[in-house]
Amino acid sequence: MTNLQKRFKDKNILILGGLGFIGSNLAIRLVDLGAKVTLVDSMLPQYGGNSQNIQPILGRCKINYSDIRDTYSMNYLVKDVDVVFSMAGQTSHIDSMRDPHTDLDINCKSQLTLLEACRKENPSAQIIYASTRQIYGKPKYLPVDEAHPIDPVDVNGINKLAAENYFTLYSKVHGMRCISLRLTNTYGPRQHLSGDSQGFTGIFIRKVLSGEKIQIFGDGKQLRDFNYIDDVVNAFLHCVDEEGLSGGVFNLGAEEKFSLLDFVKELQKHVSFEFDIVPFPEDHKKIDIGDYYADFSKFHSQSGWEPKVLLSEGIKETIDYFRQYSKHYW
């Protein structure tokens, strides 16, 4: 039995947003490690919940369809769990500007509902929150470490920041065991690909596999760090039972940095397509952050985590997956 199997065998795990991109990949891994996993998902249209995502573990986990803004079901669901992974959320920056109240409800209010439920019903549960690089806004220096000023450039960033602040506060004030990971560009199988208001990786992958031309905004030279989903799942697993991390916030990131053009060229190794480089549309331009890549040494030194999957490998896996299952995703 590996260390990870020992760590997770028969653990009661609750995954909020469990049918979404990161939640479902995490669930598959945890079920395989012998954990008792319950998935919670509201299946709100447009937010990535997809029954195809959990095909590999159907019958080996519990599924609870409910909205994490619902106090009563949350109070019940958190009882007796060892770990809660809070991955539910609205991730579109553009949608958050068009409909800020829904973003507030889903990204902020729901996390407070979770924390209050745990505080009342299960204060010793460990809670790992999927935060975002978005809260830094436009980088003032690179790589961005956790001490970088916080200056969100959109409603999504403001609300995710408030939520992250709740997790940190509940650790400090109520002695709860919360950790926030600030995710950068995560990509891979089970990613949410429909719609045009998600991140560019999903839009590009869907379009090139559909035979469509893609558009790169700006000059295509904006640098990004990419994390393949398996590495992100590992990062979440690394948080469990690490008491020294409680109350902390940690960047994820990658050693490799790529421009958007590099990313597109990696895609072209597997799919033929054309692309245009066009100026930013007005609504994107106002919230674009330029280059971004993170310093993840704090999390590395405290947990031992590091990303292992190269972009070239990760893109191949992603393309293979979506070629096979495209009809379930768009």
Place this chain on the structure above:
Amino acid sequence: MTNLQKRFKDKNILILGGLGFIGSNLAIRLVDLGAKVTLVDSMLPQYGGNSQNIQPILGRCKINYSDIRDTYSMNYLVKDVDVVFSMAGQTSHIDSMRDPHTDLDINCKSQLTLLEACRKENPSAQIIYASTRQIYGKPKYLPVDEAHPIDPVDVNGINKLAAENYFTLYSKVHGMRCISLRLTNTYGPRQHLSGDSQGFTGIFIRKVLSGEKIQIFGDGKQLRDFNYIDDVVNAFLHCVDEEGLSGGVFNLGAEEKFSLLDFVKELQKHVSFEFDIVPFPEDHKKIDIGDYYADFSKFHSQSGWEPKVLLSEGIKETIDYFRQYSKHYW
């Protein structure tokens, strides 16, 4: 006609939280300057709305009882106004920890409702938001300027921060004319005095006027800066029509710094009472911030504002007011 009279004569002004402490004092001043003032207040119990507060201007302003979380009435109310002063809010740190969802609704969601209403119905209105020093958390250096790290120590601070971020964002992205003032300890006539979950100034003033003994938490040496209400009202007036301030956040503050003991001794010049110095209760201790005083030079240099009322004068006015009207306040 003074410059201020010229500035405000016949201006349409909306004051949210208009029957509360700061809102009502601002309203009285604006009515006297010839402005057309509409007060909005939900009169939620415990939040300071008090009909006694607006006795001097009854019949000379409009009063609209409604909740600023109510989208439809807000959309209607913001039409055709020149300036919105957003002073409505829940200010108790302790209450925000006990009931965080209500704090989120009132301090965060309501401000988003206001901003969305203005964006849709009146994007050229000027909006001045009453923010708070609470968002800085425990000072890392003194005096605290606007570049000081943001690290709220309670739910109230987290939610007020999110709201302030909305105002700054809507200025940047939507070109709206929003300004946030970060208030420190404001005191004076019409202050909310009932209940024990508000700031210490209100609790002390009520108790000593009721013949009760008061308790100072800690050692009484914590330093604070105090702003008398007339100076705070002037600060809000200084924001109007100052286009250079749009999108900005500004500290208020005072040249004088006082310990809690100093404040109590000022009270003793006007009222006889006893006090005890006792250790912090647990729920206060966790969110206490130690010494705090602000650097308000940014606002001073850009608007010309400076506080003029000494603590000794302000306390005398405050005690005189509440001696006369105590039956309306507790």
